[in-house]
Amino acid sequence: MSASDGYAARLHAACAEKRSAVCVGIDPRFEMLPTEFTSGRTDSNASRAEAFELWARELLDVIAPFAPVVKPQSAFFEMLGAPGVAALEKTIAAARERGLLVILDAKRGDIGSTADAYAKAHLADGGADALTVNAYLGRDTLAPFVERCRDGGKGIYVLVKTSNPGSADFQDVAVADGGLVRDRVAGAVAALGAETPCDAGDWCAVGAVVGATYPAELAELRAKMPHAPLLIQRYGAQGGGAEDCRAGFGDDGLGAVVNSSRGITFAFQKGDHAERFGDADWRGSVEEAASTMRDALNTVRACPEA
Amino acid sequence: MSASDGYAARLHAACAEKRSAVCVGIDPRFEMLPTEFTSGRTDSNASRAEAFELWARELLDVIAPFAPVVKPQSAFFEMLGAPGVAALEKTIAAARERGLLVILDAKRGDIGSTADAYAKAHLADGGADALTVNAYLGRDTLAPFVERCRDGGKGIYVLVKTSNPGSADFQDVAVADGGLVRDRVAGAVAALGAETPCDAGDWCAVGAVVGATYPAELAELRAKMPHAPLLIQRYGAQGGGAEDCRAGFGDDGLGAVVNSSRGITFAFQKGDHAERFGDADWRGSVEEAASTMRDALNTVRACPEA
Secondary structure (H helix, E strand, C coil), rough: CCCCCHHHHHHHHHHHHHHHCCCEECCCHHCCHHHHHHHCCCCHHHHHHHHHEEEEEEEEHHHCCCCCEEEEEEEHHHHHHHHHHHHHHHHHHHHHHHEEEEEEEEECCCCHHHHHHHCCCCCCCCCEEEEECCCCCCHHHHHHHHHHHHHHHHHHEEEECCCCHHHHHHHCCEEEECCCHHHHHHHHHHHHCCCCCCCCCCCCCCEEEEEEHHHHHHHHHHHHCCCCCCEECCCCCCCECCCHHHHCCCCCCEEEEEECCHHHHCCHHHHHHHHHHHCCCCHHHHHHHHHHHHHHHHHHCCCCCC | CCCCCCCCHHHHHHHHHHHHCCCEEEECCCCCCCCCHCCCCCHHHHHHHHHHHHHHHHHHHHHHCCCCEEEHHHHHCCCHHHHHHHHHHHHHHHHCCCCCEEEEEEEEEHHHHHHHHHHHHHHCCCCCCCCECCCCCHHHHHHHHHHHHHHCCCEEEEEEEEECCHEEEEECEECCCCCEEHHHHHHHHHHHHHHCCCCCCCCCEEEEEEEECHHHHHHHHHCCCCCCCCECCEECCECCCHHHHHHHCCCCCCCEEEEEEEHHHCCHHHHHHHHCCCHHHHHHHHHHHHHHHHHHCCCCCCCCCC
């Protein structure tokens, strides 16, 4: 599997190799990091960014056996300004060095040459493998991103139905000639995907972000976008469990990855894990949380061999 | 007028003082900058970012008499990675030092604590005065930004109707129980604005991005959001002229700023300006383009005294 393959081919090869559909969200919050990283690093954005980078690199080592893909959240890095963005770049590079695919969660979207600038900024050769994007501005604004999918082996995940309580406000508005606004966006996802390279299972490079909090909607959206890789969000405590993700996978067990961020990376701070692992053995906590999630997801999907 | 005033009060004081509703977009494209900045700076992102920063600072000196507000476009800075983001931060600081307000055009939007991170990242004390945001994810996702408007003297401009050809795809979809999707977003803008500080003219801190390419729509949206400051985009060559912006202003001549980016900053490269000014006198070209636009807009709005 080489970088010249399409995004879905690379993603699914990694899912098969690791027998996993887990995506680990990398959302660094300084006050939640294990103390080995934060100690003595509170004085500036530069030193906080150093903590982010060191933590992320160690985290990647721990999760690499369990997850084909990671999803750094740009917002938390941007909070530290330019040093934070430098830490994000290094985190993306470190993930790729470890053979992990990277979905950069930045939810970008703009018009004309500005969209083109975002595509070049965040789907550069050697950078992230995929990017989350917002389609509200129109189908034409996705063109530069789709071009990177077609010619650069990249992927995108278009926001279709998010997991927050207010997601209904605009996404679920009933349209005069049938369906909901999110169905219109899903239609664009399906149409644009047809312009991108598909893998052997007919999965293409334009995917969709959907929440695990609404399993019935997940099944509907899966049907409307039969070739789109899904990024399923809000797994765990406040969202859905493995069963709620079942409808996201194709019959081949592929076509979706399920994200968990704090539920894996900061599991050591809560409940049972706080007692059994705690700050000192955060690595053990992450390993257990990631492998438990992997196994749970593998009970609701066919699990193809590498 | 102090920083503790609401955004609209600060914006309108600046508009009155300069007798101008011009917003100058700062969209650095390396290959379009005057050669005095690019010469010898092609070898790395760091040196290109240095060109951006030096150019932006000189540009700010030239436009400060003509424009109350500038709008740096984050995408072009992000293209250069961390050094580009550092140049953006310095550009924002330089604008504020010169008494210019800053609308950061980054079109951010995310859910829960991630939205909060974006609000903290881009509407920090000492940072940009206002931010463009995307509401597709739902009204609840705007809350952290509105909080910064309420408590931090900041403003936001929600994307309502953009100026690109594909803007109709989702923004203009007819809703089953009346109106268009963009009207729903406009309704949220109006409702959220009521939670923020208003100036003496009853303009509040939650504004909207609308295109100048659709004057009839501009009048409609103005009526639906009677207290929202508008950021009118795509003025000039490929968009609307001053007449097309008329409906954006309130009876008091306030409530809107009109953006031009390349039409001012890179005017020296085109037509008449290329001959009369050219690369060597790009400052003269910017001055003339900015003052011409200011004067044109002042013919379609009441022009309150400072």
